[in-house]
Amino acid sequence: MAHDYETSKKTAVRIITILAIITIAEVTFTLLGKGYIFESVEFWPPIIALVMIIMSIVKAYFIVYEFMHMKYEVPALAKTVLLPTLLLLWAIAAFLFEGKYWNVRHDEVKQKMEAAPIQSTTETGMIYDLNQE
Amino acid sequence: MAVDTLNDQKLIEDWDGGTSPFKSSYGKLMMWYFLLSDAFTFAGFLIAYGALRMSSPNWPVPDFVFSAFPGGFHHKPLLFVTLMTFILLASSFTMVRAVQEGHQENKKGVAFWMLLTVIGGLAFLGSQAWEWTTMIGKEHVSYHTNPFGSHVEYGTYLAGDGHDIKKGDTFVPGDSYLIHKHDGEWQKLPYEVTEGEDIGQVKELQFGPRAFGALFFFITGFHGFHVFSGVVFLLIILLNVISGVYVERKNGYEMVEKIGLYWHFVDLVWVFVFLVFYLI
Numbered sequence: 001m002a003h004d005y006e007t008s009k010k011t012a013v014r015i016i017t018i019l020a021i022i023t024i025a026e027v028t029f030t031l032l033g034k035g036y037i038f039e040s041v042e043f044w045p046p047i048i049a050l051v052m053i054i055m056s057i058v059k060a061y062f063i064v065y066e067f068m069h070m071k072y073e074v075p076a077l078a079k080t081v082l083l084p085t086l087l088l089l090w091a092i093a094a095f096l097f098e099g100k101y102w103n104v105r106h107d108e109v110k111q112k113m114e115a116a117p118i119q120s121t122t123e124t125g126m127i128y129d130l131n132q133e
Numbered sequence: 134m135a136v137d138t139l140n141d142q143k144l145i146e147d148w149d150g151g152t153s154p155f156k157s158s159y160g161k162l163m164m165w166y167f168l169l170s171d172a173f174t175f176a177g178f179l180i181a182y183g184a185l186r187m188s189s190p191n192w193p194v195p196d197f198v199f200s201a202f203p204g205g206f207h208h209k210p211l212l213f214v215t216l217m218t219f220i221l222l223a224s225s226f227t228m229v230r231a232v233q234e235g236h237q238e239n240k241k242g243v244a245f246w247m248l249l250t251v252i253g254g255l256a257f258l259g260s261q262a263w264e265w266t267t268m269i270g271k272e273h274v275s276y277h278t279n280p281f282g283s284h285v286e287y288g289t290y291l292a293g294d295g296h297d298i299k300k301g302d303t304f305v306p307g308d309s310y311l312i313h314k315h316d317g318e319w320q321k322l323p324y325e326v327t328e329g330e331d332i333g334q335v336k337e338l339q340f341g342p343r344a345f346g347a348l349f350f351f352i353t354g355f356h357g358f359h360v361f362s363g364v365v366f367l368l369i370i371l372l373n374v375i376s377g378v379y380v381e382r383k384n385g386y387e388m389v390e391k392i393g394l395y396w397h398f399v400d401l402v403w404v405f406v407f408l409v410f411y412l413i
Binding site for chain 1: 154155156157162165166168169172173176177180181183184185186187188189190194196210211215218219222223225226228229230233236237393394397398400401404405407408412413
């Protein structure tokens with residue numbers, strides 16, 4: 001490795017401390033944002049989600065780059081492993097939009113069934129019953 | 134193609150065979166690519182969770198669902214899963230130390246830190262077993278029934294359930310509830326709507342989105358299975374370390390590095406399971 005034993009021991013302690021602090025910050029922030037700590041304080045949910053995602057990515061960076069030693073690998077190796085994960089960005093965006101569309105559609109089906117109850121319930125029933133036992 | 138620059142020549146030399154262009158052994162490289170593919174598998178599951186959550190008009194609130202703690206403590210939101218996160222983080226640290234001792238060719242050190250890692254892994258699995266037991270045994274969540282719901286309208290309860298809900302309690306949209314089961318009967322409490330279109334109507338509590346249980350058990354179960362496999366591999370490699378197999382080999386403690394990569398990956402996946410299931 002590029003660094004000696006004593007330094008790497010210190011680095012490991014430093015990184016685990018950072019990870020622990022971020023985890024505590026995450027939990028505190030989400031509980032604070034949802035009004036568990038002070039009843040009067042609440043944050044807009046997308047803000048909580050955004051902060052949580054950023055903190056998780058920072059944790060992921062420390063785990064991959066320090067613990068898994070990606071920092072000390074040849075850059076080309078790091079690229080072959082890390083760049084493909086960027087494809088996931090599209091998958092996340094596409095499927096979340098798709099999910100939102102199902103949600104909207106769910107209400108549409110409900111409205112149509114109320115407007116025209118004569119239609120078969122078994123076929124559309126699957127969608128209609130999604131949230132019921 | 135003409136080779137013009139010094140860079141191109143070096144590139145060809147590097148990839149001409151006989152050397153390792155990535156300066157990494159075959160085994161470690163393949164471990165990286167396995168982990169990449171595994172990351173896509175987990176991402177697929179977590180994205181499915183996100184899509185189904187978006188598709189539902191309401192979703193169980195995580196800090197309400199995950200608020201049990203051993204020893205009879207109630208309403209400690211996220212405390213137990215935070216503890217589980219710390220256990221896994223700690224075992225990741227001991228794994229780092231094992232790999233460092235491996236570079237020092239210190240057999241005893243490797244064995245000691247690997248043993249601690251195994252204990253950390255087992256502690257995590259035990260915690261997960263407790264979490265599942267509580268959810269299945271006490272709260273009666275299953276892969277097809279989800280008694281955790283959240284309200285979509287304003288109302289007042291017309292009956293209590295003998296736990297947290299009392300007759301006359303009011304609620305607002307977004308408030309969570311748990312339908313208890315007594316003697317095999319679901320206690321679907323009646324309530325009166327106090328605002329909106331259906332004002333004055335009497336309704337009873339409905340189950341939450343049914344996909345929740347299946348997603349929770351499948352995704353945390355798949356992660357738990359990774360931890361379990363990791364513990365098995367750690368034990369095998371630990372035995373090899375103690376028996377001195379790696380002292381004989383020329384590549385030192387590289388197996389410890391490889392299992393280390395896998396173990397950190399399991400920790401990495403937990404960061405995102407923790408994010409998706411518990412924090413958001």
